Amino acid sequence: MSKLTHTDSDGTAHMVDVSAKSETVREARAAGRISMNLDTLDAIKTNMMQKGDVLATARIAGIMAAKKTHDLIPLCHPLALSKVAVEFTFLDDGIAVESMARLTGKTGVEMEALTAASVALLTIYDMSKAMQKDMVISDIRLLSKTGGKSGDWSA
Amino acid sequence: MSKLTHTDSDGTAHMVDVSAKSETVREARAAGRISMNLDTLDAIKTNMMQKGDVLATARIAGIMAAKKTHDLIPLCHPLALSKVAVEFTFLDDGIAVESMARLTGKTGVEMEALTAASVALLTIYDMSKAMQKDMVISDIRLLSKTGGKSGDWSA
Amino acid sequence: MSKLTHTDSDGTAHMVDVSAKSETVREARAAGRISMNLDTLDAIKTNMMQKGDVLATARIAGIMAAKKTHDLIPLCHPLALSKVAVEFTFLDDGIAVESMARLTGKTGVEMEALTAASVALLTIYDMSKAMQKDMVISDIRLLSKTGGKSGDWSA
Amino acid sequence: MSKLTHTDSDGTAHMVDVSAKSETVREARAAGRISMNLDTLDAIKTNMMQKGDVLATARIAGIMAAKKTHDLIPLCHPLALSKVAVEFTFLDDGIAVESMARLTGKTGVEMEALTAASVALLTIYDMSKAMQKDMVISDIRLLSKTGGKSGDWSA
């Protein structure tokens, strides 16, 4: 860009240039959890929620949200994701989500995995909120990333 | 993914991994039709519909819809389409649509071609429904696909 | 608008003005079907498709597509839908879909119901196409509409 | 809907009908937090992050995400939000977000407030992840809701 930066002291947000990065297979895994009462958890397990099958709906919502990441997070690059998956496991006091995103491309997919986990958890909340309003979403975090110049990382 | 699959017996929807597929030129062609009364068809042919030019609007709607396919069909991959086209031909009792989508990439474009045809036909319905409500959309199908490991296919 | 219409002979597409219409409860129901081989149908019934639960995914895709109708069909008004539902029934040679959309508003919801049915059927195709490519989507049509000045209508 | 429900035992997801609900002013407030190292927090406070102003970007991302809630959460109704706001406060070990959404309409805005908070936090992660990858998003929860037949609620 030109020298037009003198007005930008308070907010020079910009998408980082990735055009010089190499195309490699990149993968990220993220996780999170939602805590709830036993009654709420039982209603999900037995598919008795009035709005329908909670986990099937949340899984699809998470996958579709991963594809929208660049439309939600202002400085994320649009990506041609090659795989997205979202899985759930029942805890004693709630549900854990684990997500992964994979890409052959020039930039990492951490935000895609984190967005999939977040929206899957928000969907569980939405499907169950008629029964319980004080569910809490927590522990949304990156588990690992592989590929790219900065190397592999795991929590 | 990890072993978190024991909760997934009713809906393990996931995007299939295409990261190991090779980038080739892939093309798909699809078709469909909408049946209507002669009066409705004449109004379209003579561009007398109140809402405006039916086929020009439907063609653009179909092209734009192909670009949204991954946002409509939950497990479709986002794709960098290299070409989309939508064409119409008048039948005795309606209008036929033929669509094509092309890509240099790792996955086929059948759904993009089918989505273009479907939305073009829905747009014809929308532009004409003030005149006739019982139009029927039918014969939406894949005509052919080329490229990719699974080889070429035609109906 | 002003008299700037002399350039518009080939395509005066425009959204019809609904500001003078009254707000009433409006409902539309639509239907469609997809034909397939018995093997494909069995794989869906027994939830053996590689991509996951076909009908749960297709139902959610149809509901979400209804909310995107104004973004797909160029001259459709954006609407605050109050309900959308998508249901399936097994046929001997395929699957039938029935959709409904409801609104308290100034314009009908026919296109929302038709879009939900179309995208649900496209999703069934996508989830099953690894097994069969010559499935055909047909009979997409309006079943009924109620509410609004033009009165009720049924097929 | 008709009796086409016998195929739906595993996933009868549907948008709940709100057409009979009355239009009232509804408001929801939500909150969440992201924990991080002191160095990361300092870089945000002093606006030294390479990607630009973290909080201004996250605030706008949260507001825009609230408007996309119905496009992210499958069974949420599209809403004509009358206000959205997102605020941040610095903690010793991270940043707290508080969001609110307001509507005159037929359905609550809990999911809009929760989505705004979640996406604002994800954006903070994205803007800061070059410095720290093990930040954790937690405590996403509803603080209060007012309006609607089910009455007011607060955590």
Add this chain to the structure above:
Amino acid sequence: MSKLTHTDSDGTAHMVDVSAKSETVREARAAGRISMNLDTLDAIKTNMMQKGDVLATARIAGIMAAKKTHDLIPLCHPLALSKVAVEFTFLDDGIAVESMARLTGKTGVEMEALTAASVALLTIYDMSKAMQKDMVISDIRLLSKTGGKSGDWSA
């Protein structure tokens, strides 16, 4: 909101609350122009552009963009537009666009009209840029607005 405003000195962007405003019919009209060479203008007039019918495509793009305004302009409210129209007139050295948007609602539609005009002009540029790259878009401005507490206004 709470007192969490002390971090907000550099960017307290927020959607203005319109919940207390009354629902009235609101309308806005906007305009703009694109200048070009005679050869380019002739190619548009005679529908000889390689990409297809320029004005039909630009009109639909403008109408569809008006419906996306809240998704483009961060603090715009989502609106249930009741009408959008886009018209063109040929000038000696280019093309003028005039747009209008109408709504029965709580907030004005100036941005919807301006967005329709802008995107229609960008589409003309896109359809014609193979022939001329130095076309200039200018004079995008509000012509008038009616409805709402602040009263009518015209340029």
Add this chain to the structure above:
Amino acid sequence: MSKLTHTDSDGTAHMVDVSAKSETVREARAAGRISMNLDTLDAIKTNMMQKGDVLATARIAGIMAAKKTHDLIPLCHPLALSKVAVEFTFLDDGIAVESMARLTGKTGVEMEALTAASVALLTIYDMSKAMQKDMVISDIRLLSKTGGKSGDWSA
């Protein structure tokens, strides 16, 4: 496509095929300006606008709009942008915007740069229109493009 072109005389819009083009680094720069009163300009400079920080919001809106270009301009290809930036400079009677987009791909990014500039300027208008309604957006134009078979170009 087949010979189905005889109905297309009034609007054969189609996405140009880029599948045979080579992947190169492509960059485009665009510019534009908005004129306003001194009072309005001062309110922006001193961050006193009621809606919040005008330039930080406009910059993010421009960047996000570049990513939506293919969703706004009907025949634009979806692109995996590698960088987008938007910069402002104060003029005596308004604000100038300069944008750039970069891509390693098969097609140019002129429309992405022009869309970023246009939406950034529309956002400045939106944030400031409570103070002044007769601001005018003008001089939206391509500054330069590099990469691709057609070679470099600058205004």
